[in-house]
Amino acid sequence: MAESKLESALSYHRAGDLAAAEELYVKHLADKPDDSEALHLYGVLKHQAGRSADGRELVARAVAIAPQVAAYRANLGMIAAALGDNVAALDAFAAACTMQPELEAAVLALRAGCALAAGRFSLAAADYAQLAQAAPENVDAWRGLALARHAGGDPRGALPAYRRALDRRPDDLVAENGLGAALLETGNGGEALAVLERAAARARAPWGPLLANLGNARRAAGDLAGAIDALERAIACDPDNATTLSNLAAVFSEAGRLGDARKCGHRAVALAPDDTAARANLAACHFDAGSIGEAIAGWRALPDDRVAASNALYALNFRNGTSTADIIEASKRWAQRFTPSEAAIPVAASAASRDANRRLRIGFVSPDLRSHSVAWFLLPVLEAVDRSAFEIHAFAQLAIEDAITARLRTLFDRWCVTDGLDDDAMAAEIRNAGIDILVDLAGHTAGNRLGAFARRAAPVQLTWLGYPETTGMPSIGWRISDAIVEAPDLPSGPERALCLDGGHHCYRLPDGAPAIRERAAGPVVFGSFNNWPKHSPECLHLWAEIMSRVPGSRLILKNKAMADTDVRDAAAAFFSARGIGAERIEMLARIEDPLGHLALYGGIDIALDPFPYNGVTTTCEALSMGVPVMALEGATRAGRTAASILTHAECPELIARSPSAYAELAVALAGDRARIAAYRATLRARIQASALGNARLHAEALGTAFRSAWAAWCRENPAG
Numbered sequence: 001m002a003e004s005k006l007e008s009a010l011s012y013h014r015a016g017d018l019a020a021a022e023e024l025y026v027k028h029l030a031d032k033p034d035d036s037e038a039l040h041l042y043g044v045l046k047h048q049a050g051r052s053a054d055g056r057e058l059v060a061r062a063v064a065i066a067p068q069v070a071a072y073r074a075n076l077g078m079i080a081a082a083l084g085d086n087v088a089a090l091d092a093f094a095a096a097c098t099m100q101p102e103l104e105a106a107v108l109a110l111r112a113g114c115a116l117a118a119g120r121f122s123l124a125a126a127d128y129a130q131l132a133q134a135a136p137e138n139v140d141a142w143r144g145l146a147l148a149r150h151a152g153g154d155p156r157g158a159l160p161a162y163r164r165a166l167d168r169r170p171d172d173l174v175a176e177n178g179l180g181a182a183l184l185e186t187g188n189g190g191e192a193l194a195v196l197e198r199a200a201a202r203a204r205a206p207w208g209p210l211l212a213n214l215g216n217a218r219r220a221a222g223d224l225a226g227a228i229d230a231l232e233r234a235i236a237c238d239p240d241n242a243t244t245l246s247n248l249a250a251v252f253s254e255a256g257r258l259g260d261a262r263k264c265g266h267r268a269v270a271l272a273p274d275d276t277a278a279r280a281n282l283a284a285c286h287f288d289a290g291s292i293g294e295a296i297a298g299w300r301a302l303p304d305d306r307v308a309a310s311n312a313l314y315a316l317n318f319r320n321g322t323s324t325a326d327i328i329e330a331s332k333r334w335a336q337r338f339t340p341s342e343a344a345i346p347v348a349a350s351a352a353s354r355d356a357n358r359r360l361r362i363g364f365v366s367p368d369l370r371s372h373s374v375a376w377f378l379l380p381v382l383e384a385v386d387r388s389a390f391e392i393h394a395f396a397q398l399a400i401e402d403a404i405t406a407r408l409r410t411l412f413d414r415w416c417v418t419d420g421l422d423d424d425a426m427a428a429e430i431r432n433a434g435i436d437i438l439v440d441l442a443g444h445t446a447g448n449r450l451g452a453f454a455r456r457a458a459p460v461q462l463t464w465l466g467y468p469e470t471t472g473m474p475s476i477g478w479r480i481s482d483a484i485v486e487a488p489d490l491p492s493g494p495e496r497a498l499c500l501d502g503g504h505h506c507y508r509l510p511d512g513a514p515a516i517r518e519r520a521a522g523p524v525v526f527g528s529f530n531n532w533p534k535h536s537p538e539c540l541h542l543w544a545e546i547m548s549r550v551p552g553s554r555l556i557l558k559n560k561a562m563a564d565t566d567v568r569d570a571a572a573a574f575f576s577a578r579g580i581g582a583e584r585i586e587m588l589a590r591i592e593d594p595l596g597h598l599a600l601y602g603g604i605d606i607a608l609d610p611f612p613y614n615g616v617t618t619t620c621e622a623l624s625m626g627v628p629v630m631a632l633e634g635a636t637r638a639g640r641t642a643a644s645i646l647t648h649a650e651c652p653e654l655i656a657r658s659p660s661a662y663a664e665l666a667v668a669l670a671g672d673r674a675r676i677a678a679y680r681a682t683l684r685a686r687i688q689a690s691a692l693g694n695a696r697l698h699a700e701a702l703g704t705a706f707r708s709a710w711a712a713w714c715r716e717n718p719a720g
Contacts, residue, residue, distance in 0.1 A: 004028075006038055013041065018049050036066040040075065047079045055079050070100035074107055081110055086118035112144055121152030132161075139168045143175045146182075155182035156420055173199055177210045184217050187419030189400035193217040200230075208237030212244045215251070220399040224255040242272035246281045253288045256563030256589055261285040280308045287311075288560075289567060290532045292318045306338040306451070310444040317469060317638040318613045320536045324469075324636045328493045331444075331472025335494075339454035339473055352436060352459050354719050356711040362390050363435035363458060365418070366466065367397035367447025371404045371594070373617035374441055374466045379404075380508040380695035382411040386703055393433055395426070397447050423451030430457035437706055440476065443467020460713045463495065464504065468637040470495055478709050480504050480702070484644035485637050498705040502691030503648035505641075506698035507620035509684075512595055516626040516684060517602035519677075523552035524670040527604035527627070529597070529618045532561035534610040537574075538659075543608055544578035546663050550670045556586045556604060563589035601625035605676050606669055614642035623649055624687050626680035630666045632656050648691040651683075 009024035025042040029035065043058030056079045063072045077092030093111045097104045104111075112127035128145035131138055146161035162179035165172060176199040183192035196214040203210060215230035231248040235241065249264035265282035272278055283298025292315055299305075299312035313330055316322050368374035385392065394412040398405065399419050409415050414433065418426045426449060430438060438458035442448035445467050453461050456475050463471055464480035470493025471479075479495035482504045486497045519525075526547070528535070535557075547553050555575075561567045572582045591597045598621060601607075607622040609615050609631035615622075619642050622629050631642035633655050643655045654669075656662035669675060687693045 005031075006035070006041075009038075010041060013045055018045055021045055022049075034065055036062040036069065036072070039065070040069075040072050043079070044075055047082065052079050052082050056083060068099065070096045070103055073099070074103050077107065077114075078110060081114050084117075086114040089114045090118060090120065090123075109141075112141075112148075116144060116148050116151070119151075121148045124148035125152060132164075137168065139165050139172070142168070143172065143178075146175065146178055150178055150182050155185040158182045159186065171202065173203060173207065173210065177207075177213055180210075180217065181213045184213070184220060184399055185420050187399055187417040189217060189220045189398075192399075193221055206233055206237050208234045208241065208244070211237065212241070212247065215244075216247060219247075219251050219254070222400070222402070224251055227251045228255065240271055242268045242275050242278050245271070246275070246278040249285055250281050253285045254560070256560035258285065258289040258561055258564040259566040262289065276302055276305050276308070280305060280311070283308070284311065287315055287533055289564075290535065290561065292533060292536075303337075309334050309338065310448065310450070311446075313469075313472075314444045314467070315533075317636065318533050318536070320538045320612050322612070322636070325491050327469050327636065328472070328491055331470050331493055333472070334444075335454075335472040335474065339451070339475065352434075354714040354717075356707070356714050359388070360390055360436045360706065360710055361393060361434055362706060363393040363395055363430055363433065363438045364412075364441055365395045365397070365438060365449050365452070366441035367449075368441065368466065369394060369396045369398060369405055369408050370400075370402045375404050375408060376510070376617065377465055377505055377507060378441070379408065379411075381506050381699050381702060382408070384695040384699035386699065389703055390706070393435060395430065395449070397442075397449055418449060418452075423449070423455060426452040427455035427457040436460060437462065437710060439464055440471070441466045443469065443471055459717070460709050462498065462709060468641055469493070477713070478705075480705055481637070482644050482648075484647050485640045487640065490637065498709060500698070500701040500705060502694065502697055502701055503644050505616065505620065505645060505648075505692065506695050507617075507624065507687070507692055508695065509598070509621075509624050510594055513624070514595060514599045514602070516680060517599075519602075519605055519680065521673075523554060524550055524605045524676075525554045525556060525603060526606050526608050526666075526670075527556040527558070527601075527622075528608050528610060528615070529558045529600070529621070530610050530615045532559045532567065534613045534615065536610070536612060539610045539612075540571075540574055541578065542659050542663060544575050544580050546608070546666045546670075547575075547580050547584065548578070549663070549667045552584075553670060554584045554586060555580075555608075556588065556600075558588040558590070558600060560590040562587040598625055601627050606630060606666065608666065609642045611639055612636060613638045614640070616641055616645070619645050620687075620692065623651070623683050623692075626683045628654055628669065628676065628679040628683070630654055630656070630662060630669065632659065632662045645692060649687050649693075650690050651686075 005024050005028040009021045012021035022045055025038060028038050039058050040062035043055040046055030046058060059072060059076045059079060063076055073092045073096035077089040080089035080092060093107045108127055109131060112124050115124035125145060125148035128141050128148055131141035132145055142161050142165035146158045146165060150158035159182050162175050165175040176195060180192045180196035196217050199210055200214050211230045211234035215227045215234060218230055219227035228251055231244055234244045245264050245268035249261045249268060252261035252264060262285045265285045268278040269282055280302055283295045286298060287295035296312050296315045299308040302308040313334055316327050316330060366374060391413045393414045395416050395418050397418050416429060435458040437460040440453055440463040443463055443466050450471060454473060454475050461476045462478035462480060463476050472493055474494045476495055478498050480498050483499045486499055547555060568587045572585060575585055601622055604627050607627045607629040609619060609629050611632045612634050619629050631646055631654060633643040634640055646654050656665050
């Protein structure tokens with residue numbers, strides 16, 4: 001019996017003679033245009049011949065005629081995948097496998113790739129995991145599994161899959177790049193940097209994603225120049241990548257190149273106006289440049305972003321005229337919007353022993369356990385804390401560690417890196433550690449983990465040190481402070497204040513601090529080494545008035561913003577408009593060497609403390625370097641910190657209660673060279689002997705505060 005045209009066409013098709021097969025398919029369909037099998041086979045041939053769009057149309061006709069045939073749908077999915085229509089491909093595969101489950105093995109690899117490309121990461125991960133389990137030597141399956149888990153928000157789960165892929169294919173740049181990024185996201189910044197540096201060195205040509213991740217890793221390691229280099233090369237590969245532009249803007253801002261930062265930030269937002277991260281980064285650039293109102297407006301324009309809303313709260317403290325009541329109400333709104341409405345104390349906390357005198361487990365939560373002002377204040381206290389009364393745990397929100405981190409590690413009984421843990425996982429980690437008292441050291445500053453506190457990870461939760469104001473969170477019961485900051489007429493947030501008698505800061509100069517240098521005779525030099533956003537227009541106006549009343553006086557401004565030409569020009573113009581010539585203003589960029597930074601205090605006679613947000617570290621540094629600090633006692637907690645420091649340093653005579661009194665005191669001190677010299681000769685020793693410098697007394701006061709909060713919780717939460 002002679003073969004039919006369709007059978008002959010299929011024979012030629014199978015033999016690879018596509019031209020002969022096509023001729024016969026066409027002839028057959030001319031006679032039988034609705035033959036679903038012929039349409040299907042001809043469609044597959046068209047796809048194989050590089051005419052996939054035509055093939056898709058033919059197979060779709062076959063499916064319409066015979067919707068019950070699973071193979072037609074499977075091949076329709078294959079062709080849709082080839083055309084990049086991943087969603088349609090997945091729909092076709094789903095229908096085919098529902099009709100004929102045994103087809104899944106044939107389409108599994110293709111379906112996994114389509115799911116990954118379509119952003120259906122759970123499906124992609126499940127498919128790639130099945131492929132990897134069936135064939136452990138399948139490198140593509142391991143890499144796909146890693147990419148799917150990573151893109152699906154599980155960088156920690158992606159790590160072993162990346163490593164399996166690289167074990168079998170060490171030169172796979174895609175997997176190596178992914179591994180580096182996942183390591184960075186999970187708090188393994190040192191290893192991430194090594195992986196990405198190695199990958200970049202091996203890459204035969206610049207590759208934007210790899211360079212972008214390398215830039216992020218270098219930034220986390222504090223190598224801002226290296227980060228800028230990598231990110232600029234990434235942008236050269238992909239000039240319109242809004243994410244990379246936004247990251248470069250952030251690094252420029254950290255490096256003090258604020259004009260460049262804002263240009264990059266504006267370009268990122270123009271390219272991706274709906275990109276929340278890009279808009280939040282641009283607001284941060286405005287903040288670093290001292291444009292507080294612009295920064296707050298930018299962050300508030302992102303009402304659903306918890307971090308942006310937290311940043312806006314922080315920035316409120318820098319805006320002159322903002323009251324404590326304003327800050328408290330805004331903080332409460334933040335807590336209502338971004339924290340659980342009913343955060344019940346977990347079972348583990350409820351079961352905690354109510355023994356008020358037992359050894360307590362204290363957990364400190366911070367992104368700043370590194371070379372940072374929070375660490376400098378924490379170090380002497382941890383060294384003096386009573387270990388028989390307290391077991392100390394660190395929950396470090398760190399991607400990269402430094403020498404200060406290494407030093408801090410030795411002071412904790414347990415160290416847990418929380419970078420890469422979401423709020424639920426972090427809260428579980430804290431509960432599993434059996435923490436009795438959890439201490440937030442960040443408040444609404446960068447890198448805070450208030451979300452974990454909202455889940456009531458420990459029975460007693462309090463905030464201290466990193467942020468002067470309320471968190472607004474009912475789940476945080478106490479705020480460690482002092483009686484100067486907590487003025488009787490100041491409204492309070494949800495936290496109860498635990499006031500330490502000796503002030504809530506303890507400062508000690510770093511090892512190797514330079515000796516105090518005598519000042520040569522000459523015009524008085526004022527100075528401020530505070531971050532630029534702290535210098536409100538009202539503050540600078542008062543300083544210009546002081547300088548006009550002290551003939552020949554000079555002012556040194558030192559901070560990262562002074563590296564930017566636009567900021568320097570604007571500052572010079574501000575003072576010039578008030579009669580202070582540019583020759584009287586010296587502007588210095590940030591110095592990375594902490595001892596070199598301290599040595600610069602040797603060129604200052606009087607430090608001027610900014611307002612409404614006072615200096616903290618800089619105030620303690622200046623005093624310890626023999627420089628008296630003139631401060632205004634403000635109307636907010638952030639504006640009363642310097643008054644607290646000066647009171648506990650036994651220098652209350654340097655505190656002014658009004659702007660006019662501030663000017664009078666500064667002018668009078670500038671005219672009294674003998675008094676300035678006396679301060680220079682005695683301040684360091686006075687600080688070391690004062691409550692501000694006495695770590696043992698401070699640790700005892702802090703321990704008493706912990707014990708008081710714990711006893712209160714035991715009374716208020718009886719067992720049973």
